[in-house]
Amino acid sequence: MRVVIAEDLALLRDGLVRLLSASGFEVVEAVDNGPMLLSALTRHRPDVAVIDVRLPPTLTDEGLRVALEARRRRPGLPVLILSQYVEQLYARELLSDQAGAVGYLLKDRIGDVEQFVEAVRRVAAGGTAMDSEVIGQLLTRRERDEPLGRLTPREHEVLALMAEGLSNAAIAARLLVTDKAIAKHTNNIFAKLGLPPSDDHNRRVVAVLAYLKAEPG
């Protein structure tokens, strides 16, 4: 799987190259600024790009802007944004084209190598990887809502993991239960929230995120 990395701090860039190479990725280019990232994305057409949100020359949200621009030029280009902090505003912008294949994770999560690599693969495959902190904030925003209040604590947990982008199998592995149990929970959640059931995993994540992003009623 071919990956482009953008990170301006050499220590972290080398670490990411090492980590992803060791996990079976082919790092086609590792850049340290926004303009070079845009040209690398155009030139290599990688399977996935792992991008630090803050990049030179502006040292603002350059990485995010380049990622959004690259996805405007090539819809659905898989990008995973890494950041020292998460902003709902940025998550919203990444998800707004509803094309999937986006990730937005705290840099802390790289420390959990297995889950991080799984997230990169998921994004490359067209899935979603939203940080648990983004989802946590979205859920807090909606917690006064009637339908969410009707979920059991377990269903709440499953909903959060589903919104992060995990498949039923991955959720089952995380919660140490069977796939079948998770399928039952997800059906209950969709029924309680009044969302149309869907077998397509990615479409399901999009529906859940859209529901959570909507203004509380």
Add this chain to the structure above:
Amino acid sequence: MAEPVSGLLLNAAAGVAAWVLLVLLAGCAVLVPIGGPGVRPLVRVRSMVHSLATFQLARAARVLGHEPAGPERAEGRETAWLAVQAVTGPGGVLLVGGVLSADAVLWDLQAVRPNSPLTLALSLAVVAIVAVAVAAVPLLDRAQAWLAELILRPGDTDRVRQLTESRAAAVSAQAAELRRIERDLHDGAQARLVSVRMNLGLARSASDPAQVRALLGEAWESAGQALADLRDLVNGIHPPVLADRGLAGAVEAAALHVPITVDVDIDLPARPEAPVESAVYFAAAEALTNAAKHSGAHRAWVRLGHSGGVLRLVVGDDGRGGADPGGTGIDGIRRRLSAFDGTLDVRSPAGGPTEFIVEIPCALSSQKISPS
């Protein structure tokens, strides 16, 4: 010519408003001591007086062609100005009207005795009087602007006292902030990194693989907590989104952090200076947090705009009201704003709605707010 004429009319309107407000003030002065409606109507009227005075000062600065003074509350000066405005406001219009009606009288005289040599003299007089009236209009406008500034603007002594106070407040607020950061680092990230190093040191000398694994696990946990501590700290010092997106984007982001619906209406053609952005951002964040936590509100609104050299932020909510206008958080915000001559006004009648109003005199840079 159109501007001075509309200025004269505006002055006249302000004069009429001044009459109404003076009557209301007098009403409050009589009713409040005898336990009438309480102080709330007085506060309302006072804030209307303040708005009118602020408007007049901004206009005066424009007419006289210099930077506007900051919105500053001085009730005595505002009342004095109301009394003067009540007379001079309509007075300007009356004066010009009077001069022009003198013309009408002359014109009538000329009609009474046509074809006399007097006609020429009278016609010349009519033209001269019109010219005088026309010349007087801009002069009157400037005179009224000057008068408003003379009464409403603080004198030098007042200003020096005010600057000394706000500088002392800014310095002590900054010192307190540095102390807080030092304490947070000491008890948070620093302590956690010490524990990471300790666990790694132990792991290095341990021989039992299970023990090594456990120590590494602990070190891994502590490093994660150190990161979380640092993230919170950084957000409290200068939220990265403020650097990324400026005040408009950061306020929008802050609205997404609170668990209630917030209508955001921002109209800023450019960015203020960074320190002003920061002060206004923290004011907005504090007001939104208060709205979500204490007021029981379902909806809140944020309005942010810039006009007449003043940046104005309003954060309101539909909660139960009765917010404490002197809480510690609010005091901190006020001190921070005072360094820029900014003011914070909390209007929170029992039963709501609550409104936090921040006004801060500042210029916007030419730097455009970059789109997302």
